[in-house]
Amino acid sequence: MRDDESPAPGTAKGLTATPTPAAIPVQAAATPSGASRTASAAAPGTGASPWLRRLVVVGLLLAAVNLRPGITSLGALLEEVRDGLGMSGTMAGLLTSVPSACFALFGFAAPRLARRFGPGAVVCVGMAAITAGLALRPLAGNTVLFLVLSALALGGIAVSNVLMPVIVKRYFPDKVGTMTGLYSMALSLGTALAAAVTVPMTHALGHGWRLGLGVWAALAAVAVLPWLPLVRDRTGAPREPVGTPAEDSTRSADRAQATDRTRATDRTRAAGDGGSGRITGSRTAWALACFFGLQATAAYITMGWMPQIFRDAGLSADKAGLLLAVTMVMGVPLSFVLPPLAARMRTQGPLVVLLGVFGLIGYAGLWSAPAAAPWVWALLLGVANCAFPLALTMIGMRSRSGAGVVRLSAFAQSTGYLISIPGPILVGTLNQASGGWGLPILFMTALMVPQIVCGVLAGRRRHIEDEW
Template identity: 30%
Template sequence: MTSRYTLFLCALILAAFNLRPGITSISPVLQGITRDLGMSSTSASLLTSIPLLCIGFCSLFAGRLAHRYQSEKIITLFIGCIGIATFLRFFTNSPWYLLLTSLLIGAGIGIVSPLISGFIKRYFPTSVAPMIGVYSTSMVVGASISIGMTTPLQHWFHDSWKIGLGFWCVLALIAIPLWYTVIRHPYTAKQETVQTQPASLPLQNKQAWLLTSFVGIVILLFYCFTAWLPAIVEEKGYAASYAGMIGTISMIAQLPATLLLPVLLRVIPGRRFWITFFTLSEIAGLAVLCFTDITPIVASVCLGIGGGGLVSLTLLLPIDKTNSAMEASTWSAMTQAIGYMIGAIGPIVIGLLYDYTGSFVPTLYLLIAVGFVVIVLGWKLTQPESSQLEEQTVYQT
């Protein structure tokens, strides 16, 4: 049983490694992409927004696929899809080609992500919160490595951003053999009741809709600064290499929040407190960029801590509300489907505003206002009389 537990844990980590580099590796080389392919800021923003839209749309089908086929097989198949689309970036020759690879990567992430929630619910039923921490941290590590290494890879290979982007297909090559082993040796100690009908999305549940709205605004805020933080720092007069480093620091700063979230929830179980704390951290980072000349490192740390904590909570809350792996998958599918579609609007709006105004300052004002919306939604979501989120706070490690 110990060896199987280790197998499932490693599979979880390697799957998570594949869920961010296809999006985050774009940011460090965005200037080179726009220059070489002749893209405007608005069109370049689609390289982030299109994957988010695809994540949202494809999440709708994750539950049905998991019901019809073994969920582990579906996860393996779509990790392969992410790897193939990333590999195709070696051969980029036009904006449309690059956007197509972004679409395929988003589709793969959209299917895999909600099924991972069900995987955690099924295989780690007594340690959900710690496994969410492992899952979130692994995604952050994958994102941090891709942001930090894409530019050096570009320089090592004759200033080719195509190689810098395509290199990350190696993560899928590592993950797929391990997931094939999971398929051959599934966990059988805990069997769930077999369902004759696929679990439907909780479209009639008010809490599900409130949670979906919260997740959407959190994702919008997160991917706005993920996509545009280096460019914002460059506008303040810093070199491109320094701006890229700031993006990496922001990703690394997410690690404490994701790693320590289970511990933090045991110390202060209330979701409301941590939603407020992490959101105020993001607002503080945006305010530093907007209103001060303090080094952007301070802003990047605040944004990283806040973003990492909030995204981890969005992964935990659907599992909090459900009683089975299939139900967890459908709640995650709904929150991701609509939430990521909401989130996809953000980078496009930032690109449009920049093209129109020639400055990122108005966008920073907008993002600060969005931060306060997150707090309002979070407080409404965690009202004791209308939510069970704060009542289900005991997790065994």
């Protein structure tokens, strides 16, 4: 069995890994059969017809565009939301931590739901949840209800985010890199678009922050449409051939023998392909989890609080939103450059240090003179935030097999998102307690040091299988 294939039904128990929040298209979730047997109409490597693959492309791009506006649009209008709901700094910090909590919690459920209902159905429901959450939360009259409805939208974002690589692997096994790049670009563009236009659009509509936030539900509603025909599609699953009873009996015996051989082979290979041992016993796995968590902390602090830092420094709300857009749009080109560069390097520590230095200089500028050169600080922090694709690349390089990568990705990302939850809350608390941004920015700067250390440790040329 190749490493990039889903385990056969008889695979040893230790090798059945559950994909979790991962942007590494190593292994697609198993699905029931239901695709057409007309090979002549199928695209290479799948059971999908060309029109179906074109529909999936449209669905992927629209879904990706909607995976961040619910977060960055709120960051651009956070001051108005706080005033409108009477929200404290700590509660505002909790609100900016909700994305991390949802990514950690809903990420565990997404693969299981996809195996039961199919990833197309789960993404369709996810887009509907985003639409409902973004449409209803502006109607909330108190902070608790606003948090609950935000969590509804973010839950849809989380499950869809987890399943994007699975969709790519299923429908485009021959173009994984190209399609991953396309939806990553669409995700970054959606993030930047919401940051840039939310405030001016709110002013143009003239009905306050509630309409300015709610209008993004319309874009999410459009993204539901291409997924409706994909709800029952089971393309990409292994198909059972049709034959006579005698042929079926022979095939059943062959499958039983093949299963026995697979079990024997997998028991032999278990110690070397990520299927055995406790991943918590690997120092490299812990270093990756901490690096992922600290970079996620910085990213969500940036998306949630950076516009407010610039606004409190005297910049207009429009300009603060554009600055956040500049920070977010840096992920478009660098997401294509960093992974192949990191893959060619013996160790990734130098890249970790370089990105960390950009972050330290950006934070220093925010602390000393935020209004003096805001475009420079936004650009520097945008480069530093590209630690995300670097972390994903390192996850793919720290195991010897596909099964090991899935286990490492599950551990590093789920643990990392849990680590990132307190950061935005503490920033809000420190801002309220100190009455300014000096102390919160020092806290953000201090977090960059362990991020660099953990990244250097995670970037060493090691494999997790050698450490347990």
